[in-house]
Amino acid sequence: MPHPLAVRWGDHLRRDRRRSPHTVRAYVATAERLLAFLADHHGQAVDVALLRTIGAADLRAFLARRRNENIGNASAARELSAVRGFLAFVGVEAPRLKGPRVKRGVPRPISPDEALALADTVAEEAHQPWIGTRDWAVLLLLYGAGLRVGEAMALTGAVLPIGEAMAVTGKRDKTRIVPILPQVREAIEAYVAACPWPIERDGPLFLGARGGPLSAALVRRAVRKARAGLGLGDRTTPHALRHSFATHLLGRGADLRALQELLGHASLSSTQIYTAVDAAHLLDVYRNAHPRA
Known part of the structure; x- marks a missing residue:
């Protein structure tokens, strides 16, 4: 009990x-x-x-x-x-106790080509054409707008028609506005046109094969299957697409504060991990390209 x-x-x-x-x-x-x-x-x-x-x-x-x-x-x-x-x-002061040291892992982004190849493979392996169109739209949204997979699954038909930006509700019910690339908008519009089920304004935007809400677990499973065929590592998950979105923006000169808003991070310290990601990427480039490396 x-x-x-x-x-x-x-x-x-x-x-x-x-x-x-x-x-x-x-x-x-x-x-x-x-x-x-x-x-x-x-x-x-x-x-x-x-x-x-x-x-x-x-x-x-x-x-x-x-x-x-x-x-x-x-x-x-x-x-x-x-x-x-x-x-x-419950009103009790916790005894002072030093916690275990945890080495903070650096997210492993994938390249733009790998992100698109992953989305393309997932779409190709779908059992029905409209499901492939849906999966392509979902993964393009994660990579193109930096959404968490749960945030994408929580979108409703109220976001339609898709404009240049979208309101996304993240952790702790915090809403942020994210820009939507034309390619992402076109992918979602293609899915909506192909979906055999009605998408209600107050219902989920992304639907499963039987018309119910699409499960995040199904998206993760499809990515696991596709990454094996592409030879991508175990860290290539739907969330890795969000990491890639952040890393690629930072590498192109995005401001850290602006990136914080785009990702929906409550504190800047959560966003600053991507500076380590970018530094790791630059080190990889250096090692692969420098004749003395």
């Missing part, structure tokens, strides 16, 4: 913090794991009064148990962050 404190925590994240369903599930699961561990550790039911007595040793023991379940540094760091948030929510 769910612990009442974890249920309240989930309601708060969903209603007040406007966190995504995935985030709510993950954070509530962490709270449930912590509460179950403490109940076992202390041999009694856990309430706010008991939570106020826990120290750094309790949290270390909790993380040690999670480590025994084979979670890595990144997962352990997320777990500790969720624990701190939960304790703050």
Whole structure:
């Protein structure tokens, strides 16, 4: 049976913090794991009064148990962050505990030719022509406008007809305006014309084979299949198209603040990772082209 404190925590994240369903599930699961561990550790039911007595040793023991379940540094760091948030929510100051060091990975962009080849291959392998037209439009939108795959799936028929820009709702219900390239607009218009199902103003823009909402999992699966045939690496995912969008804009001189707005990042620090991406790309060019490299 769910612990009442974890249920309240989930309601708060969903209603007040406007966190995504995935985030709510993950954070509530962490709270449930912590509460179950403490109940076992202390041999009694856990309430706010008991939570106020826990120290750094309790949290270390909790993380040690999670480590025994084979979670890595990144997962352990997320777990500790969720624990701190939960304790703050119930009015308990979390004991000071240094989290595991996590090496921040640099996104791996793909070249424009690879992005188009990927979209083209996914479209070619579709079972029906209109589905191929749809998949081409989806992937071109991710690469051409820098959308997250979930943002593309959340678009409704209200964006039609497509203009020079589009309102996109991202994380925490934050809306941003993204420019739409003519090629992207034409791809979406071709899909709308070919789709055998009616696209309602308040319904999803991208539909599945049976007329329901298109699943992001299906897009990811199609990309996995296509990248194998093209010899692209495992990091070539729908999200990699967003990375490529950002990296290529930055490489062409885009302002970091403008890029932050286009990507819908809450803070500039999230966008600054792309400066590392661009530096890595330049280093690759140098190594491949310089006679002394």
